[in-house]
Amino acid sequence: xxxxxxxxxxxxxxxxxxATTAGADLTATPVAPAGPGTAPxxxxxxxxxxxxxxxxxxxRHSDTDGRxxxxxxxxxxxxxxxxxxxxxxxxxxxxxxxxxxxxxSRTPGRTxxxxxxxxAADHYHRYPTDLDLMRDIGLRSYRFSIAWPRVxxxxxxxxxxxxxxxxxxxxxxxxxxxxxxxxxxxHWDLPQALQDTGGWENRDTAYRFADYARxxxxxxxxxxxxxxxxxxxxxxxxxxxxIGHHAPGRQDPDAAYLVAHxxxxxxxxxxxxxxxxxxxSRIGPALNLHPCYPADDSPASVAAARLYDGYENRLYLxxxxxxxxxxxxxxDLGPDSRLARGIHDGDLETISAPVDLLAxxxxxxxxxxxxxxxxxxxxxxxxxxxxxxxxxxxDILTRVTRDYGPVPITVTENGLPTPDALAADGTVDxxxxxxxxxxxxxxxxxxxxxxxxxxxxxxxxxxxxxxxEQGYDQRWGLIYVDYPTQRRVLxxxxxxxxxxxxxxxx
Ligand code: FCB
Numbered sequence: 001x002x003x004x005x006x007x008x009x010x011x012x013x014x015x016x017x018x019a020t021t022a023g024a025d026l027t028a029t030p031v032a033p034a035g036p037g038t039a040p041x042x043x044x045x046x047x048x049x050x051x052x053x054x055x056x057x058x059x060r061h062s063d064t065d066g067r068x069x070x071x072x073x074x075x076x077x078x079x080x081x082x083x084x085x086x087x088x089x090x091x092x093x094x095x096x097x098x099x100x101x102x103x104x105s106r107t108p109g110r111t112x113x114x115x116x117x118x119x120a121a122d123h124y125h126r127y128p129t130d131l132d133l134m135r136d137i138g139l140r141s142y143r144f145s146i147a148w149p150r151v152x153x154x155x156x157x158x159x160x161x162x163x164x165x166x167x168x169x170x171x172x173x174x175x176x177x178x179x180x181x182x183x184x185x186x187h188w189d190l191p192q193a194l195q196d197t198g199g200w201e202n203r204d205t206a207y208r209f210a211d212y213a214r215x216x217x218x219x220x221x222x223x224x225x226x227x228x229x230x231x232x233x234x235x236x237x238x239x240x241x242x243i244g245h246h247a248p249g250r251q252d253p254d255a256a257y258l259v260a261h262x263x264x265x266x267x268x269x270x271x272x273x274x275x276x277x278x279x280x281s282r283i284g285p286a287l288n289l290h291p292c293y294p295a296d297d298s299p300a301s302v303a304a305a306r307l308y309d310g311y312e313n314r315l316y317l318x319x320x321x322x323x324x325x326x327x328x329x330x331x332d333l334g335p336d337s338r339l340a341r342g343i344h345d346g347d348l349e350t351i352s353a354p355v356d357l358l359a360x361x362x363x364x365x366x367x368x369x370x371x372x373x374x375x376x377x378x379x380x381x382x383x384x385x386x387x388x389x390x391x392x393x394x395d396i397l398t399r400v401t402r403d404y405g406p407v408p409i410t411v412t413e414n415g416l417p418t419p420d421a422l423a424a425d426g427t428v429d430x431x432x433x434x435x436x437x438x439x440x441x442x443x444x445x446x447x448x449x450x451x452x453x454x455x456x457x458x459x460x461x462x463x464x465x466x467x468x469e470q471g472y473d474q475r476w477g478l479i480y481v482d483y484p485t486q487r488r489v490l491x492x493x494x495x496x497x498x499x500x501x502x503x504x505x506x
Contacts, residue, residue, distance in 0.1 A: 068438065070445045071505040077180065077456025078501040079141030080134070080478060081413055083187035083231065085117045086465040088147065090124030094162035097153025099189035100199070104247035105466075115471025121463045121481045127170055129488065130463065133479060135177040137494055138501035142179050143412050143458045144170065145187035145231065148212055155191030156208050159215040167216075171223045182412070182458075183220070184228040184286060185213050185270060188236060188247065195248055200236065200259040203342070210269035217277050227283040228359050228412065229270045233263035234288055234316055245469045257315075257339035261347070264319045268350035275353075282356030286412050287316045291395040292366045300370035307332060308368045321404040323352035358400060361413035361460070362440070365392040381416040381436075382474055388416065390439035397447035397454060408453045414440050415460035417467070417474035420491060428480040433493040441506045459497065463488070 085101045105116040123130055134142055148155065150163030167183070174181045186209065194205050213229075239246035241256035250256075267285050274283050292309040294301035310329040318326050325339075325348075333339055364386045367375040378387040397409060418432045437459060448454050464477035472483060478494040481487075500506055 066438070068442055068506050070442060071503075072445065073448065074504070076504060077141040077410065078497070079139055079143055079182070079456055079458035080137075080462035080497075081143035081458040081460050082123070082462050082465060083145040083184065084147035084150075085120070085187065085189045086461070086467070087121040087123040087463055089118060089120040089122045091116075091118045093124060094150070094166065095153055095160045096147065096163060097149035097155070098192040099147070099149045100192055100195045100247035101189050101468075103192050103195070104249055105471075107249075110245075110249065111469050112471035112473045115466065115473075117466045119483075120466045121483075122486050123463070124166065126486065126488075128173065130479075131170075131173040131177055131179075133488060133490070134174075134179055134462065137478065137490070137498045139179050139462075140501070141182055141456050141458065142174055142462070143182040143184065143228070145184035145189075146216055147189050148186060148209075149189060149191045151215060152191060152212050153193075155194035155205075156211065159219065164216070164219045167220055168223075171220060175223065180226070181224050182226040182228065182410075183216075183224045184231050184412075185209075185216060186229065186266070187231040188240075190247075199248055200262045201255050203262055203265070206262045206266040206269055209266040210273050213270035214273045214277075217274055217279060221274070221277055221279045221281060225281050226357070226410075227270075227274060227281055228286040229267040229283065230263050231286045232288040232361060233260055233267075233285075234312065236263060239468075254338045257333055257337060258342045260315060261339055261342050264316075264351045265347055267320065268347075268353055271353045271355060272350065284355040284357040284359055284407075285316075285320055286359035286361060287313075288361040288363065288413070289313050289317075289396045289400065290362075290364060290366045291392045291399065292368055295367045295369045295375045298370050301368060304370055304372045305368035308366065308372065312366065317400065317404060319348060319351045320355065321352065321358075321407070323348045355407065357408040357410055357455075358404070359410050359412040360396065360400065362393050362396055362411065363414070363416075365389045365395075381432075382419060383417050383470075386416060388436060390436075390443045393440045393443035394447050394450075397444065397452045398450055401447075401452045406451075406453055408455050410455055411444065411457040413458060413460035415476050417476045420464075420475045420480055422480060422482060422489060426489065428489050428491040430491045430493045433478075433491065434496045437493060437497070438506050441500070445506070459493075 085099065090096065091102060101117060105111050108114065146167055150166065151159050153160055171181045190199060194208055199205060235246065237256045237260045240248055241250045241259050242253050244251040271283055274281065290312045292305045292312055294305040307328055310326045314326040315329050318324055330340060367377050369375055376387060378389045380387055400409065416433060416436050418430045420428050420430050422428055441457065444454060444457060459478055461476045463479045464475040464481040466472060467474040467476060478491055478497060480489040480491050482489065
């Protein structure tokens with residue numbers, strides 16, 4: 001597996017809603033400037049958490065939005081995303097079990113400052129406030145994840161009703177506010193008990209996941225119109241099993257690609273479970289995709305970029321959409337790889353069962369040199385692995401539609417961390433986030449005009465949160481979280497996004 005050991009692995013591999021948008025008439029008519037903010041007062045005097053919200057007057061924010069006059073299709077799903085371990089906290093509440101991220105973050109030296117998700121943004125307790133903020137911003141869609149260890153504390157057996165009840169309350173609260181729930185079944189918080197029996201290296205974990213998915217579908221299925229199976233299998237593979245700076249902290253490439261197969265199998269088995277319930281809800285994978293460009297025109301760079309694309313993109317797209325692994329990646333890994341030996345008869349049929357949509361998560365491009373290394377071309381964000389290149393959004397969206405057919409697409413993550421600070425006047429000015437979101441949405445708009453059936457877009461993230469090994473050091477939210485008090489403050493990007501949603505245009 002030459003390239004695996006030679007190439008400098010990316011810290012974070014990059015990624016990618018209803019099909020009615022293709023060919024939509026996206027007129028670039030000027031958009032009337034939004035009037036002064038009309039947000040309702042969110043404070044509920046009976047709710048102490050709500051009283052901590054600071055929804056400052058939007059007019060006090062600098063107007064950095066430079067309207068582009070680009071209208072989105074009617075009913076476009078404007079959204080934002082979070083994941084359970086990153087926002088919920090309440091690590092021991094209501095019978096929640098331990099996950100691999102509890103173990104990993106509590107291990108000295110693993111996260112920035114020893115940060116853990118024990119409290120995070122305390123969303124488990126403050127979700128009513130957070131729901132009100134979503135409504136005030138005008139979100140139409142909210143993507144969150146369900147914590148497997150809340151539903152099955154030890155990873156198997158009878159579901160924990162108190163854990164399921166939290167998600168029932170959350171989903172009901174979304175519907176009450178006219179926001180469509182989009183739930184991810186697995187955003188990396190594997191029950192520790194399953195890690196103890198081999199985790200994703202153990203094929204049985206995929207079957208445990210199918211049982212867990214069934215329990216969730218039985219409890220919530222009718223209320224959740226869109227399900228996502230596994231969030232970014234590539235990040236588990238690369239960061240969890242090759243680089244080792246995510247849970248479970250392994251550095252074993254041969255195990256890593258077997259893990260990829262079992263994550264794919266888990267996806268396919270969950271799809272089958274949903275179909276078996278007779279549900280009409282839709283389901284698909286959530287993949288972080290990175291456009292891989294040759295660093296120069298040399299045939300060697302072109303070939304290296306092609307193989308790099310195999311490891312970054314096709315290894316995750318092909319099994320689901322074509323029922324096969326990319327031949328170049330399999331050849332590079334060799335015939336005796338644990339991946340090659342781990343594929344059982346029928347697995348690829350399970351994995352490639354038709355899905356209803358593809359969730360794409362886009363953060364950064366990759367430039368590949370003739371020797372299989374990478375180069376930086378564009379300025380990075382505070383996250384040094386992230387080069388800011390909005391054009392990559394257009395390239396990856398049009399590429400998946402071209403290569404994998406007109407499956408409906410939702411962008412379930414896109415965003416950046418910025419050095420946000422609470423100013424003396426109580427505002428948070430994140431002009432860099434406004435510019436980033438506007439430019440990436442412009443690229444998404446062009447992709448729609450080019451025929452990509454993009455139905456929705458979710459900013460990562462709704463709230464500042466626990467950014468894995470970076471702990472609370474990186475702020476990715478539209479909403480600032482003052483961790484010592486858990487006070488929420490809408491950043492200028494949230495005010496900007498509210499106007500975008502109200503106008504259905506950037
Ligand atoms: C993605 C993850 C998400 C968050 C963003 C910044 O890879 O899915 O949880 O960490 O990156």
